[in-house]
Amino acid sequence: MSASAVLKLQKVGFTIEQVEALADFMDTQAASKADLMEAKAELKADIAETKAELKADIAETKADIAESRAATKAAIAEAKTDILRWMFTAMAAQFTLFAGLVAGLIKLIH
Secondary structure (H helix, E strand, O other): OOHHHHHHHHHOOOOHHHHHHHHHHHHHHOOOHHHHHHHHHHHHHHHHHHHHHHHHHHHHHHHHHHHHHHHHHHHHHHHHHHHHHHHHHHHHHHHHHHHHHHHHHHHHHO
């Protein structure tokens, strides 16, 4: 507590004991420059740790996205193959049916 603050408190009626008690209390509550530097260092360490954790989480998320993308591409390729197989099977069945109908018509005509 500054000397001018002590004088102001005494002028308004505080006793010297009250001023000293208030000064002691404020000294225990006030942060020193060293306290602030320590808190700053702790905050920097916390920020660095959080940053590293976030980078790891982002890398993991990117890997998950890449895995999902690959699985989706594989599923789409498999679906395309199944669709093509089904189309060719259906076309072959239609061709066989059509050939059978044509052969039956030819027998009827002859």
